[in-house]
Amino acid sequence: MPSISTGFDGQTVITTFEVTPGTAQDLLDELTDAYDSFISRQPGFIAAALHVNDAQTRISNYSQWRRREDFLAMLRTPEMRERNRRINELCKSFAPVMYDVAACFD
DSSP states (O other), X not given: OOOOOTTOOSEEEEEEEEOOHHHHHHHHHHHHXXXXXXXXXXXXXXXXXXXXXXXXXXXXXXXXXXXXXXXXXXHXXXXXXXXXXXXXXXXXXXXXXXXXXXXXXX
């Protein structure tokens, strides 16, 4: 489970997927399979969470990695390149963006 804190010394990646209600569940299934069978086993992976909005038009993926290079290395693998082609077919667009935690509130 992701743990968000300003003291986090790793890389946070938030990816937003734009989808249609008809493909939201298919994309969630594809992403879940990617995490279960591949991404979570990659060096540097810490944790991730998937979020879907009520209208099922956006899916957000919050992931944490030990280092930026670990995330980039995972993206470059042949398996993830193939998975990203399938993911691309299920959504209008997606964009992974790297972030640093700036503040947390209780």
